[in-house]
Amino acid sequence: MTRLLARTATYAALPLAVLAAWWYLTRGGESLYFPPPGQVFTRFRENWLFALVPEHVMPSLVRMFSGLLLSVVVGVALGVALGMSDLAHRATKPWLTLLRSTPGPVVVVTFLVLFGTGSVGKVLMIAFVSVFPVLLNTVDGVRAAEPVLLDVAASYRLSRRERVTRIVLPGALPQISVGVRTSVALAFIVMIVSEYFGGSDGVGYFTRDSASGFAIPDMWSGMLLLGLLGIAVNVLVAVAQRRALRWYAGARAAAKS
Template identity: 40%
Template sequence: MRRVLLRLFFVLALPALLVAVWWLASDDSTDVFWPPLRTIMRTFPDVWTGERLQDDVLPSVLRLTGGYALAAVVGVAAGTVIGSYRRVRAVCEPVLEFLRAVPPPVLVPVIMLFAGIDDTMKVTVIASGCVWPILLNTVEGVRAVDSVMAETARSYGIKGPARLTRLVLPSASPQIFAGLRQALSIGIILMVISEMFAASNGLGFTVVQFQRSFAIPDMWTGILVLGLLGFLLSVVFQLVERRALAWYHGLRASARRSP
């Protein structure tokens, strides 16, 4: 119990300190663009009603989920193939480095030409940015499979799908999850950017509308919602990661305890 309380303290201490600093620093503010935090918090329940959550937050989460899932499937599948075969990696590496260097927001107008301005465009934009950390981490994770374990699997005749599911993917999974974690933050950014182009709902659209109508406290509440959404998604991801990589964290804990 004491350990849980201590961990909860460390999790909440810094956010609470930052909120207190923000509250005190902005308390006497008369700047239109920097309203006091108490004004923002008083505006929050009036802006983010159940209807607005359904009309703006839910579509954003669904777009993010679709783009993120698409990037995960493509990134893990392509990364496994590229990481498993040296010749494929040699052929693909220059192209991957070129494409990775292109910022995804620059591709938004191009994607709009091919995918239109509906949700397909927004999901594609999110996937186009999320796929790279997943793919590259998968490639490195597959390449780093222990050579002794690989030889042992070959000696026992473990090949094909069995080798993939019993050796390659489990060995690469810690690095795959590292890529998935990086992709999650990128996905939230691209979700907002994609909704600033030819959108009629979503968090990005709503924040821009507040800014254009000079509803500054309302705009700040939208920024807070984005922060809270990122925090909640991070917590969910950590729970999934801890469950999926329980064996890995157990090995690391055993290694730390051993003399």
């Protein structure tokens, strides 16, 4: 209990210091761009607890998770197919690496032109950018499948489908989850950026719209919310991952001892 308290205090020290500095520097309240924290918190409460949640937060999160889900499904399926075939792997690897390096903003502009500013285009943008870490890590994980286990699968005459679902995929899961972690971060960024460029809802849209209307405390409240959402999404994914990979942590600990 004391350890938990000590740890929380350690983590909280820096943001509290920043907050204190912010409060101290803005105590006069004369700056248009840097309102005092109290003002931002008030707007935060008015906007996000929970008046504008259905209008802006939900669309953002729904689009992000839809895009992420799409990228994980496509990335894992394609990654298994490419990872299982040497030829397919050799033929696609350099092109995938090239595509992955395409900067997000270029993708956003292109997708806006192709699909417009609606939700479908945004979901596709998010999916396109975040599919690569999942895909490339799945390929690597599949190719690193334990050869002895593949021998086991062959000697017990498992079908190709069983080999994939029972041996290859579970074995690649730790590597896939590394990719998913990166994809989550990318999906979050693309979610915001896609809303900056077009549309009529979402936290990104709200923040940019507030900024261009000089509703500065609103803008700050949007930024604060995005930061908090980012942390929440990361924690959520980390917890889900730890649950799914409990065997991996256990096996690694056992191998070390």
